[in-house]
Each structure stands twice: as structure tokens, then as C-alpha cells.
Amino acid sequence: MRWKLPAGVLMALAFLVPSAPAMAQIEPRVLNEACQTVERKVYQDIRELVTIDLDTATNTEVRVLANQILAAAKADSLPVLPDAIQERLDGTADDLRAFLKTDLQNSWSTALRATVVRTLTGAGTNVKAAAQKALDEGTIDGYLAYLNDGMYAARALDCAAQPTPTATTQPTSTPSATPSATTTVVPTPASSTSLGAPGGEGGGLPVTGDNTAAVASIGGALLLLGGAGYLIGRRRRSRFVA
Structure with a gap:
């Protein structure tokens, strides 16, 4: 029984080793439509998912494959294709198998073409040229090459060609110390309190001169x-007493 543990470990490593390079691989960052650095979006080649013989595979295997392709199409935000696959999944097993054998690539190609057209909105000169080249070629490989690499290379050229915005500064006006001719000088209101009046209300200067003589x-x-x-009163009193 001891040999089962090492064998199990070896089998687990056999599954992990092939996926290790993929996990370690980090996609370089790219520029988006606004020339800002973002994570690169990679569109999956759905043909790599078809690892079974559609003529001899069981209905279960065909259904599993269809769900894998559906998940990839949704992850890539592809139009048309997810709805087409879901419609076949809701139908019969024969319709699903026939779709995967004959119509899958056509629906996928249409979805990729529509995605390329989307990138033309607000695109620069180089992106438009690269997208038009892929559209003229009209192949799945051409669409994938543009979406995964060509678009980002062209966008980098368009962003590099944009003028660098320069900061503009306006001079700050310094107020003049000398009043202008139109400046109105407001007189300072005098206090109603007289210096010579104690108490400060209604006082005036001390009374002098003619007023003092009067x-x-x-x-x-x-x-x-x-x-x-x-004197008159005293005389009257003396007479009365006498």
C-alpha cells in the first residue's frame, strides 16, 4: 500500500507541471483607448478547446465541450456566439453536435469580426489602419492577431503621436500702492465727543469772555x-417793638 502515495503525488505533479508556466506567465500591460496603462485582454483560440472527435464523442462529452466554449465566449465578451451556443444547448444532442461540427467556426468568425469593428470607435490613425487590414483579410487568425497584438502596437503609436499637454500659467496682477485718479477718498468721520467735555455727550468748550461778565x-x-x-425788614421790626 505504500506505493500508492508516491504514485498519487507523481500524478498530481504531472497535472501541475504543464500548468506552471502558464501560471507564471504575466501578460505585459498595454494602453487603452484613453492611452492609460491597463491589463492586456487576450482572446482565446476556441479551436484549442476542441480536443475530442465530434463524430465519436458521447453526448456528455459534446455537451461539456459546448459549455467550455460558451464560458470562453462570455469571458471574451463576444457577441452572437454565446446566444448561438446556448440555443443549441437548450435543444437536442444532435443539433448541438452538428453546430459544433459545421457552424461553430462561422459564428465565432462573425463574433470576432464584430469585435474588431468595435475597436474602431474613437480610434487613431494607426489603429484604424491595422483594424482595416484584419477586416480585409477576413480570417480567424487575422482577427485574433489584431485583437491580441496588432491593436495594442498600433495604439501605442497613436498615443505616442499625441501632443504632450503643457501647463499654462497666468501672471498674477500686483495691486498698486499709489491710488489711481478714479480712487475716491472717504473722509474719516469725526467723533462727536469734545475733548473738553467730561462724560463725552453734548459737551463743548469752557464758557469765557462776555458771558462771564454778564x-x-x-x-x-x-x-x-x-x-x-x-435792611428794610430790620427797620420794620424795630418800629413794631417800640
Whole structure:
């Protein structure tokens, strides 16, 4: 029983070794329509999936193959082909087998051609030329070569030919220290508070000059009247007592 474990390990390695280079392979980054660096999209060659004899394969094997092709077509976002395969999968086994034998390549070629046409939207001069060359050739190999390599090479040329945008700076205006002729000088409002008035409300300068003399005259007259009244009152009192 000991030999089964090493044999199982060897079988597992046999499956992993062929896939190791594919896992280690990293696709180089490419430019998209906006000339930005993105991951490369690789369209799969569906012919590589057909590893069975469609004449002698069982219905189950044919159905498994059809589902593999359907998954690849959806991963590549191909038009037409996914719907055509799904329609046959929903039908009979004979219709599915006949489609894979006779109509698969035609439907796949139509889907690849439509995908090439899509890349013409907003394309540059070099991309348009490369796409037109693939369309004129009209073969599956030509479409795949353009979509996987030719389109990216042409796009790199178009992006390199684009002018490099330059930053434009506008001079900043420096305000002048000297007022212009049209400048209006607003006078500073004077405070209503007088320097000589305590309290600051309604005050004015101290009263001097003629006003002082008038006040003194009135005061003297009032003083004389008061003295006269006092003398008159005293005389009346003395007469009354006598």
C-alpha cells in the first residue's frame, strides 16, 4: 500500500507541471483607448478547446465541450456566439453536435469580426489602419492577431503621436500702492465727543469772555437786592417793638 502515495503525488505533479508556466506567465500591460496603462485582454483560440472527435464523442462529452466554449465566449465578451451556443444547448444532442461540427467556426468568425469593428470607435490613425487590414483579410487568425497584438502596437503609436499637454500659467496682477485718479477718498468721520467735555455727550468748550461778565453782573445785582431787603425788614421790626 505504500506505493500508492508516491504514485498519487507523481500524478498530481504531472497535472501541475504543464500548468506552471502558464501560471507564471504575466501578460505585459498595454494602453487603452484613453492611452492609460491597463491589463492586456487576450482572446482565446476556441479551436484549442476542441480536443475530442465530434463524430465519436458521447453526448456528455459534446455537451461539456459546448459549455467550455460558451464560458470562453462570455469571458471574451463576444457577441452572437454565446446566444448561438446556448440555443443549441437548450435543444437536442444532435443539433448541438452538428453546430459544433459545421457552424461553430462561422459564428465565432462573425463574433470576432464584430469585435474588431468595435475597436474602431474613437480610434487613431494607426489603429484604424491595422483594424482595416484584419477586416480585409477576413480570417480567424487575422482577427485574433489584431485583437491580441496588432491593436495594442498600433495604439501605442497613436498615443505616442499625441501632443504632450503643457501647463499654462497666468501672471498674477500686483495691486498698486499709489491710488489711481478714479480712487475716491472717504473722509474719516469725526467723533462727536469734545475733548473738553467730561462724560463725552453734548459737551463743548469752557464758557469765557462776555458771558462771564454778564453772569457776574447779575450776581452782583441779586446780592444788592438781598441786602436791601434785609435792611428794610430790620427797620420794620424795630418800629413794631417800640
